Amino acid sequence: MSDECAPSPYDALLLLSYGGPEGPDDVVPFLENATRGRGIPRERLKEVGQHYFLFGGVSPINEQNRTLMDALRKDFADHGLNLPVHWGNRNWAPYLTDTLREMAREGHRRIAVLVTSAYASYSGCRQYREDLAGALSTLEAEGFPALRVDKLRHYFNHPGFVRPMIDGVLKSLGELPAEVRAGAHLAFTTHSIPLTAADTSGPVEGHGDGGAYLRQHLEVAGLIADAVREETGVEHPWRLVYQSRSGAPHIPWLEPDICDHLEELKGSGAPAAVMVPIGFVSDHMEVLYDLDTEAVAKAAELGLPVRRSATVGADPRFAAAVRELVLERAAAERGARVPRCALGSLGPSHDLCPIGCCPGRSPRPAAAGTGERPS
Missing domain, CATH: 3.40.50.1400 (Rossmann fold)
Known part of the structure; x- marks a missing residue:
């Protein structure tokens, strides 16, 4: 070898x-x-x-x-x-x-x-x-x-993660009725988290304004939307939205929720939507319930044709x-320098999480990070 x-x-x-x-x-x-x-x-x-x-x-x-x-x-x-x-x-x-x-x-x-x-x-x-x-x-x-x-x-920006999702969106668009397909909006979904957790995600120098969590998801959504435009010749409007909120109502979390967004789309005259769960690696419960059950039911209530594209799995x-x-x-x-695959402008992520990266409310020891990797 x-x-x-x-x-x-x-x-x-x-x-x-x-x-x-x-x-x-x-x-x-x-x-x-x-x-x-x-x-x-x-x-x-x-x-x-x-x-x-x-x-x-x-x-x-x-x-x-x-x-x-x-x-x-x-x-x-x-x-x-x-x-x-x-x-x-x-x-x-x-x-x-x-x-x-x-x-x-x-x-x-x-x-x-x-x-x-x-x-x-x-x-x-x-x-x-x-x-x-x-x-x-x-x-x-x-x-x-x-x-x-x-x-x-x-x-998040490795071609092997992004390309299957691009294909999933193309497939879902093809499953929509022909008369609404070209005007379909793309709703990129991920797990909502508290604003404070988003703002402190990633290295300290990038904290604030949603932190790395928001930037990384926006990067992936943009990559997919651009690829769909290039391969279909159609510019589909898109937005990053959220799902699966589980916190106390008085604590601010990332918004809008996917169901609220579907209502907004219907109210603005959008003819259809494709829900794209970029924040999830596989079709686990939060995809099956929050999207395939709740969001699909909301879309049916609104009379808005929707499809849900596949996760990478x-x-x-x-x-x-x-x-x-x-x-x-x-x-x-081993000390070798090798090329690192990454799409978009953010480049490949760090190997070792730096000190202060994604802090918790109560500090606990963490493995596999700078200053924290003896084991």
């Missing part, structure tokens, strides 16, 4: 995700894990859990992660990359600590980590790094050999992008 295709110093890849219930009995315990420390009553969690109960109490995210693991293993094998792929979650089985414990038992010591969140934010990056640090601390207390984990860079181009991310980081750790 050439140096360019060598995974060294890494001996495994960890797919790190959010997790989700696998049946009705799992729903409330899963939500208790996901909201631990926020003081949310169990009865309120049961109300929130109704979204899951509509789908049999099963979140699709776990099966989607299994499918992504299969795609990664196939891509690695097809390209001669001998790198085992493991999977762990923050909030449900297989739990991160259990997966790292098993990896340690198998002899893995240097692990590359792919987080199923493409953008900078506390909940999409820093919190995963905090959980990594907590898991490593637990294993150290149990007497396991020290593990080192390196989180792969943000991949286990697209082979995304699997190839992950391989490229592993190899570029491995080369960098």
